[in-house]
Amino acid sequence: MKDTVYEPIKLDGPAGKSITRRSGREKVTGKATFSxxxxxxxxxxxxxxxxxxxxxxxxxxxxxxxxxxxxxxxxxxxxxxxxxxxxxxxxxxxxxxxxxxxxxxxxxxxxxxxxxxxxxxxxxxxxxxxxxxxxxxxxxxxxxSETNIRRAEGSEQPGSVSGAPPTVDEQNAEQVLSAAAVQVDQEYFTEGNYxxxxxxxxxxxxxxxxxxxxxxxxxxxxxxxxxxxxxxxxxxxxxxxxxxxxxxxxxxxxxxxxxxxxxxxxxxxxxxxxxxxxxxxxxxxxxxxxTGYRTPLIQRVALGASQDGLIEAIIHAGSASTSEVDQYTESFTLVTRMMYQRKALKLEQFQCRLNTQVPTFMRAPAEAGGVFALETAIDELAVKLEVDPVALRIKNEPVKDLFSSKPFSSRHLTTALQEGAKAFGWHRRRKTPRELRDGSWLVGFGVSAATYPSLGFPTQVTLRIGSDGTAKILCCSQEMGTGTATVQAQLLADLLGIPQGRVQMKLGDTDLPAGGISGGSATTGSVGGAVRQAYDKLKERLFELLASDSKLRKVPIDQVQFIDGALVYKNEMARFEDILMDANRDFIDVDGSFSPSFQTSTSNHSFGSQFVEVGVDEDLGLIRVRRMLGCFACGTILNARTARSQFLGGMIMGVGQALQESIRWDHRLGRITNDDFAEYHVPVNADIPEIDVLWIDNPDFNATPIGAKGIGEIGITGVAAAIGNAVYNATGKRLRTLPMTPKEFL
Ligand code: MOS
Missing domain, CATH: 3.90.1170.50 (Aldehyde oxidase/xanthine dehydrogenase, a/b hammerhead)
Structure with a gap:
């Protein structure tokens, strides 16, 4: 077992607690000033x-x-x-x-x-x-003009932003596929989302x-x-x-x-x-x-497996859109490299130029679409093999990232599947479709794996530590409603051993030290990484400020500990506010930074499982999600409430992707016809059932200095596949197009 990149830190104070988001009150009372x-x-x-x-x-x-x-x-x-x-x-x-x-x-x-x-x-x-x-x-x-991806001509997609070559062929996957005892080979289509x-x-x-x-x-x-x-x-x-x-x-x-x-x-x-x-x-x-949109995708996923359910070949290929003049790469095959064990792998991406605005990132770009195709195909394979889809996934867990040959920073997908299955009551699922009814509804259970890479962006922060016992985090990060200011204050308060109310975070202004993009589920780890680095420097700064007659001065610095905001040696102790007071300083500034460059020794991803129960009324063509449960392994969770909200939001957006959201182009005019809330459907409360969110406690100090992996985007991944798989379990009908609408049954 390799050593972790960062020394684990213990967080047992305000971090992790369920604390209301600080900007929430201003937002709902109309006091918040939007741009x-x-x-x-x-x-x-x-x-x-x-x-x-x-x-x-x-x-x-x-x-x-x-x-x-x-x-x-x-x-x-x-x-x-x-x-x-x-x-x-x-x-x-x-x-x-x-x-x-x-x-x-x-x-x-x-x-x-x-x-x-x-x-x-x-x-x-x-x-x-x-x-x-x-x-x-x-x-x-x-x-x-051309706005129809099905009619547009594809050309090979260049490498993605992450430097990933889109085309991969290891061990002649087509041949391994055709020799496999059990095969699945299907096309999946997902509409564009705005x-x-x-x-x-x-x-x-x-x-x-x-x-x-x-x-x-x-x-x-x-x-x-x-x-x-x-x-x-x-x-x-x-x-x-x-x-x-x-x-x-x-x-x-x-x-x-x-x-x-x-x-x-x-x-x-x-x-x-x-x-x-x-x-x-x-x-x-x-x-x-x-503004930009989520590209429609035409995907082929083919799986070849042995009779006892070991995957031998995985093929994932397809087309995404870009605009006539701009380049956008939706790396929807990225997930397929690292998800399951196999002998042979083939990935291929094409792009189609459409007369649209250039597509862009939309919550779990790449994975939201890619996971739908891959995880539906896995379910189709489970049906052919007549095995439980949870067991099939666990059986094909890889020992490492087979594409990069790196160990995973942490994975825990098996635990997420097992714990999720237990909490959901998966054992009540019928093996054969059309066996469970509730009045006019056919009822089915579906499962999917969820995943999203753990990313990081260069970030700088300044900690302003005050003689009044307060602390400020200064960083030009952004508050998107995710709780950035709240969770970073919890983190620093925990490190300093003070109540979280004594820590403020100032963000949202380029006059502050530069933060990165609030995207890619990377903000908590990146800002937190910089906060930790600044905090780690604090001991030395405070030691320098000690009065010359302080007894602590006589002790070599490496024997002095910094615990709960105080320099400590045996019975001697000096709290940071007292050191500053004695030194006649109102505050000191300590800079810290985070650079994602270290994250290259392991393959870093968040993982999870999605469980869904649906009811299908075949006469009316209705699909209703009756229950959902997500179980996630995303490293350190800094705030139970804001984390749960992030997972919930992602899962709800997944219901939209699965059942409602779709750009309707009039291809003759090249115009979008449903360009408002009346006609571009997103889920409302009545569409959303009770949702359970669980997570596994697994701080990951290979992924980020604070052990946190991303939570913002993984919540949407796998939802559409779990819903489609549940529809199959309910009805025996396999839906391979998103959104799944009543016309599938009429
Ligand atoms: Mo996210 S799609 O990187 O805001």
Missing amino acids: AEWPMDGLLYATPVVSQISRGRIIRIDSSLAEALPGVYKVLTPENLPSFTRLPASGEGNFSSIVASKVYPVAERDIYYAGQYIAAVIADSFETARDAALLVQVEYESMP HNPLEPHATIAHWTIKGGKPYLLVYDSSQSLALARQTYAQLFNLDASQIRVVCQYMGGAFGSKGLMWPHSILAVLCSKAVNRPVKLVVSRNQLYGG
Whole structure:
């Protein structure tokens, strides 16, 4: 057994406790200031004019009617747009910027997708700007477009952001498959999903002068403030010190606010054009096109196994979409490399260019779709082998990550499956479909494994330790509603041995030390890693501050312990607040950082199991989820309440993916027809049954310095497969398309 990368730390104080999220009260009482709500003197409002065609060229834009409307300040077109530097988009491997698309707002004459921003109206009220936008006359030359992934031609997908080659063929998997005693070989189709954060995307931008130089202040609903600042700096030829980006609260993000979408750039351009603060709120309709979506996937999964249920060959291949001009890689086969033991493996990914906005991350990008196909195929294999699907998964547990040949940092999938099965009452599942009924409902049980990689992003923090016994964590991370400020305060309070109420975290502002993107389920481990490093330096800093006559001074520092916020040697003890007081210091700052580079010696992933009971009314074509249970192994849990909420949220989003969410394109027009909450269906309370969430206590100090693996995204993975597998168990009908809708039974 190898040593862990980090010395385990003991957390037995405020960390792990069920504590209410700090920003919760402000949010529900309306006191929270969201990005669109900052009061600004002289604020103007911008509304984009969006393309009504899905591909072609702008011949002429006539803005005279709009300009004549009282209250209209200016109409921006390609003719009068302020200058900026065109950066490559982040999907092309430009990691120094987070520009989502190189189709820049208002700058292009070519149209690549419906909803593209082709002009912008700036007015003294939102209503006037919106009215005037409808008066802008645009003459187009329309060209044929493609929005149907099934019709689009695929080309081989280049390597993914994680450096993963998409094409893999180990040991001639097709041959091993055809020689296998038992085979499953199927196609799975998942529709595209659109992000619908309750708080729409919004930006307020203000160009001013500070110290004789241009200064850009931006309120931006963003998951990546530090990277946004860096990106604005490159776009507008400013030094980072001339830019401040702020986001104190967010009403949902889930990946949709990870990159910089055209509206943010447009808001800055508008402010530059009129020399006033300008607010741009993307309307619900404009999100569809204005921001990215989860790509539809066409996947083939083939499994070959021996008669006694050992998997010999795994093949996972398929197509995802990207846009006509931008590159987005949805690595839906990534999970298949490390999930099960096998002899032979083949992975292949193709991309289809569609006339859409570029797809983007959406909660468990890659895994949400990839796990659906893989875990449905595993269930199909269990049916063919006539074995229990829980037992089949356990039987095919790999001894290590067979792709990278690295040991897992920790896994515990078997435990998650066993504990989940026990708590769910899995033994009551009927082996044969159509045996369990409840009135008009056929009832079935389904299971899936869940997984998501444990990632990390470079993060810096400053700990401000005060002589009044308080502590502050300063870090430009983001509060997405996940509880970042709450759990980090719990962590530091635990380390310092003080009540959690004495620790505050300041975040959401680029004037603070740079944090990473709040995405990839990586924030808790990354920020926590930096907090731990700073904390580890605290002993030395406090030792230096000891008064020259302190008895502790006479002891070599390595014999002095730092326990519960105090330097301790035998009977001598000095608490940090007393040391600071004696040294006449109000506070000291200690910096810490986290770099994910160390995470390369093990294969790091969160794991879990999903159990679902469904009822199917075949006459009405209804599928109802009756019970759900998730059992997760995600390392240290810093707050039982916020963690449970994260798992619940992921599982509920999984119900949406499985049964409701779907982008409906009119492929003739290349336009999305269900671009609002009335027609883009997401689960409401009535769709969601009682959900149980369990987790396994397994701090993982190979994965992160605080033992925490990600919890934000794993909750959605496996849900759709477990629901589909339960539908099969209920009815004997195998559904391989998401969302599963009544038409499957009619
Ligand atoms: Mo997540 S899809 O990385 O916000």
